[in-house]
Amino acid sequence: MxxxxxxxxxxxxxxxxxxxxxxxxxxxxxxxxxxxxxxxxxxxFAQSECPSVNIKIQNISNSTGVIACAVFESGEGFPDKFLKFASKVMISQISGKDASFEFSDIKPGKYAIAVIHDENYNGKLDTNFFGIPKEGYGFSSGAEVTMSAPSFSDAVFSYDGGDLQMSISLNY
Missing domain, CATH: 1.20.5 (Single alpha-helices involved in coiled-coils or other helix-helix interfaces)
Structure with missing residues (x-):
């Protein structure tokens, strides 16, 4: 069977x-x-947000043009040659008196930020015959313009890799 x-x-x-x-x-x-x-x-199970450097730009005088915000890792090209030497650059249309930028994927280290209000879209900070800026500008760490643009070391700040909130007011 x-x-x-x-x-x-x-x-x-x-x-x-x-x-x-x-x-x-x-x-x-x-x-x-x-x-x-x-x-x-x-x-x-939600992923935590990516740590970033958040920059609020204040005191924008008008809505003409764009705001350019550049992150530099060294003094090379700082602050005026941001299109060539900055490690990260963001450009934003203006709406109102403030603008915000969020830079992620930045490693811990020392950085400096330069901001310009490029009113005529030419990618640079325009100056008059004497070298005095005709457009708005600002720098990290409260660095100020005296007889010339501030140095990288004047504007440098330390970033530890976490969330960083920063405000930069433009000067005209």
């Missing part, structure tokens, strides 16, 4: 039923795991 093909076929069907039963149990376990994850608060 064990050699009967009908018996052999029937035992194969029994194995298939066992496999189907295991598969069904596995599906039920997966269903309950997924359902329990849905019930958990979403904050438990």
């Amino acid at each position: 064990l050699n009967n093909p009908l018996f052999t076929h029937s035992s194969q069907n029994t194995q298939q039923c066992d496999t189907t039963g295991i598969s069904r149990k596995f599906s039920q376990v997966i269903f309950w795991v997924v359902l329990s994850l849905i019930w958990l608060p979403s904050d438990g």
Whole structure:
């Protein structure tokens, strides 16, 4: 009777039923795991926001042109050659008296920021015959213009890799 093909076929069907039963149990376990994850608060699995340097530009005199904000890692080209030497540059249209920039993917270190209000879209800070700026400008760490533009070391700040909030007021 064990050699009967009908018996052999029937035992194969029994194995298939066992496999189907295991598969069904596995599906039920997966269903309950997924359902329990849905019930958990979403904050438990939310990725934390990427740390960044957030800069608020204040005291914009008018809405003509754009605001350019440049992050420098060294004194090379600081502050006026930002298109060539800055490690990160953001340009934003103006709406109102304030603008905001968020720089992420910045490694801990020392940096300086230069901001210009490029009213005529030429990518530089325009000056008069004596070298006095005709457009708005500002720098990190409260660096000021005296007889010339501030140096990198005047505007430098340390960044530890976390969230950093900074305000820069433009001077005209």
